[in-house]
Amino acid sequence: MSPDQNTKDTSASQPTATVTPKAAYHHGDLRAQLIAAVRDLVETHGPDGFSVAEAARRAGVSSAAPYKHFKDRHEILRGVVSEAMDRLRAAMEVGAAAHQAGSLDAVAAVGQAYVDFARAEPGVFRLVFGLTEGHENAPDLLAKGEGCFGVVVQAVATRFGLPPGDADVQRRAYMLWSFVHGHSFLTIDMKHKVASAEIDDWDYLMGISRAILAPVAQA
């Protein structure tokens, strides 16, 4: 809790100011700490089981301090979502890059990364796709959402050798995403259920990818 609080000499002089994205005034980078705390709370207590006061408590500041960095409780949540979307997209890109460009495995790997993320952080995953209020005034989140979708589109486009803007590519990418999205939600919703427990993700995703991407030869 209190390890990096007494960084009185700002590490700005240090050339290795690696992590802190924003120089700390008094304490540390409270903004990032709050987001981390909220992410933790969301993950353990559910999307609506967090409170700004508790997050502030965990960060070791007063309950009014967060409002110097976020105007709303919703804005904190948006911060968590934004950060999570960055990680999700990165994971998807890593998954795609781990296989031969244009291969079916590359497409399936994108889906696998998606499912893995949902399994690893179900609370955050639900939050990302459950934000209703605040979503209107958040063009950056919409852009990041499209960015994630873009990874799928890119994988499909590469496989087909078509531009990402192609209508068929878009349609098939949407089908894939819809499938993976649904599977992710169902798999975290009913952990004890029969059907999902018996499914091996990779086999499942490969089958799906093949089914959706196969008919291109005919078209």
Place this chain on the structure above:
Amino acid sequence: MSPDQNTKDTSASQPTATVTPKAAYHHGDLRAQLIAAVRDLVETHGPDGFSVAEAARRAGVSSAAPYKHFKDRHEILRGVVSEAMDRLRAAMEVGAAAHQAGSLDAVAAVGQAYVDFARAEPGVFRLVFGLTEGHENAPDLLAKGEGCFGVVVQAVATRFGLPPGDADVQRRAYMLWSFVHGHSFLTIDMKHKVASAEIDDWDYLMGISRAILAPVAQA
């Protein structure tokens, strides 16, 4: 000790007991009124934008009255979810029954009913599949969820002429559900997005159903 099963139907003797589903003690059937109020609030203000106090206000009772019918705010939400699941299942069954048994259209119609529900009541839909706390202690909700899944399974089983317990039937039904579930979520998440707006639900669902159910001849 089944607190919510007091459908004693005392008005059975009354021939003109038209509207009131449950005889009123003091006011009306507060329980149902509260659930309706909460459903309305969830639909308009989002899943976490409701309050027991506001629901009580709308029902015209004091803010303590709801706690005579529900022990928690979560229990009210569970009541809303339970009621919504009943309607969802009914809609799915109606959709299936509207087409020839075993036809591809019957399968697609089940999915269409699902998507229609999500579109019509996105807030409630999100609530149904977003309940995290209270879900553990709610075997009735789990049972109803399986009941909904059972409709899909039944449609697939009928099409294949196989028993509902068949592993292949279960797997394909899960694939279908996963697809429709994902499409439903995406379609309510991004109303302004390009991809989903250009999709005609029925064509989409028919295509999906055909793709998933087709390879049976080979197997």
Place this chain on the structure above:
DNA sequence: GACGAAAGTTAGCAGCTCTCACATATATTT
């Protein structure tokens, strides 16, 4: 060093959840 802005504090209001003691209407028993 002076000064303005950034980042933190305490105090406090309003609203929410939920409980407790009490009041009243209905159901059941005698």
Place this chain on the structure above:
DNA sequence: AAATATATGTGAGAGCTGCTAACTTTCGTC
């Protein structure tokens, strides 16, 4: 029909939360 038990309502209140206001401290910059 009277009495009793139970179900259903009310009001007051404790404790927590979201958020604001006014003040204080620290930092960067002239």
